[in-house]
Structures are given as structure tokens and as C-alpha cells.
Amino acid sequence: MTKDSVFLPVPLPPAVHDALVSRFDLIRLYEASDRDGLIAKVAPTLRLMATALPNIADGVKHPITADFLAKFPKLEIVSNIGVGYDNIDAVAAANQGVIVTNTPDVLTDETADTALGLLLSATRQLPQADRYLREGKWLQDAFPLTASLRNRTMGIVGLGRIGKAIAKRGDAFGLKIIYHSRSKQDVAYPYFDKLEEMARACDILVVATPGSPQTNKLIDARILDALGPDGILINIARGSVVDEDALITALKERRILTAGLDVFAKEPQVPAELIAMPHIVLLPHVGSATHSTRAAMGQLMVDNLIAYAAGKGPLTPVAETPWPKVTKKAN
Secondary structure (H helix, E strand, O other), X not given: OOOOEEEEOOOXXXXXXXXXXXXXXXXEHHHOOOHHHHHHHHOOOOOEEEEEOOOOOOOOOOOEOHHHHHOOOOOOEEEEEOOOOOOEOHHHHHHOOOEEEOOOOOOHHHHHHHHHHHHHHHHHOHHHHHHHHHOOHHHOOOOOOOOOOOOOEEEEEOOOHHHHHHHHHHHHOOOEXXXXXXXXXXXXXXXXXXXXXHHHHOOEEEEOOOOOHHHOOOEOHXXXXXXXXXXXXXXXXXXXXXXXXXXXXXXXXXXXXXEEEOOOOEOOEOXXXXXXXXXXXXXOOOOOOOHHHHHHHHHHHHHHHHHHHOOOOOOOEOOOOOXXXXXXXXX
């Protein structure tokens, strides 16, 4: 029996690669010396594609743009590792009739844990205290007092699966929870339809909204000023959602208290100004980076391809490419 072919623009984790190769013939664009020639050869019949965000694909970037999609007239599905899929033009995919899948749910708890870890670390300056001890400074003097989480309000930007998991953890820490999202949800937390108003009402701002053209630089100087000088910014979403220049200025001028960042605008490059700041906490995009979670993410990506190739349809299509496809009823 002939295997279906899966096109790989970027390298995938070894376990994912092995799971795919046992079921499909793999076409590895990233290994080709003549990439245009390879595309021209396989494009007329290719149906299946698998990709991943750069932080999962060994740092290799290959955005799935409208122009790239147009080279594959028979393409039916792009299966992505990651709950975020801003590496894929999902609107262009929808227009071409291509299904896009992501890997939700399996990374929700891990990412929410990271958000709370960043919040604790930035507020209590835990990495700084660790360095203080290791450098022998405790022998000379006690570590300086820090800010506290007591009597704070956490405003969450984007109350999806991850946002709700963060809210649950914030509740356990005794934080008041409020949120801003595209629409009001069936939850007990107060809803703000205007982000600036929510920023004024909270002193912890957690960014958990997807990266997209609509959310590009959503957290700008105006929002940071509304958050205020006792404010803490936590970003575990996408670096593009925060205006990094505005954030650097706000931190330098102490217009907000501190920040905990797991994502950046031009990863893996991080602005030198942020690296030089001793009072913030920076992580190298590790929100879901545990063995068990990455394995589950990879397996879900593989399962999407297997289900689709078997005629069962995708398991986790993204909002722009719903399944079954929605059709208007005739009048």
C-alpha cells in the first residue's frame, strides 16, 4: 500500500518525526539543496503538510504565507505543533480551502503554570535572590525587600483555554480576577470591553491572547501607562502583542514596576535593553517546554494528519478553517 506524503518545511522534534515516518512518506524541504525544484516536483499532487513554530523547530523559520500556500494547488491540510499558529496565514488557507490544525488543551496547564511562575519570580525577584546568594552577597547583607502579590488585581488579556487556567491559578493565590476578550464569556469574573479601562483597574496584566495582525502591539504605551507604576506585565502569548520599544521605555522610566516575559518580537533575538535590566525576568519561550507536554503536542499534530488522511476529518481545526465546513442554508 502506497503511503501518503507529508511535506515538512521545517524540522520537527525527533519523536514526532519518527511517528510520522512510520505512517507517511516525508518530504523534507529544509534538507533540499534545490528547494524551488523540490516544491515544483511535489506541489501538483501534495495534500498534507506539517509544520511547527520556530521555538519547536530547532529555531528554523518558514512562515506558511499566502504565496507559499498558492504553490500547492492540491493541498488540503496544514497540521501545526503549537496552540498559536501565527506562523500560518490561516485566512489565506481558508480562502484556498485548506484546513489548518493546532494543538490546543494539551499545553494549557503547562503554559498557565509558567505564567504564574513568571508572576511570582518578577514580583518577589526570585531569580535575583538566587543570584544574590550564589554571588556570596548574603554574607554581607540581607536581600532587599520586594513587592508582594497581596491585595492585587490580575487583568487577563484573552480568556481562552490558557487564560481561564491562569485565572484559576490566580484565584488560588487570592488575586481578584478581571478580563478583557473579544467577547464577554460565561464566567464570574468582571468583563471589560475596553482594554485601557481594564489596565487602569488592575495592577497585574497577563497577556494570553493569540498573536495576529489584530493584536499586533496591542499592549502599547497607552496601556502600560494605564497599568501604572505599581504594575506588573506578564507575557506568555506572543512577543508581537507587546510594543517592545514602549515596554522598554516604561521599564526604564519606572512607569511600570516590573515584567516577566517568555516571548519576544524577534525570537531568539532579545533587545539588549531588556537583558540589561536587573529587575525583570526573561525566559527563552519555554511556556510549554516540558518532555510530557511537547510529546502530547507532537502526538496531537500527528493524530490530526492520520485522522484526516483516513477520511475522518481533522481533530482540532482552527477557528478560521472550521470542520465540517460551514455552508449557508438556502432560503
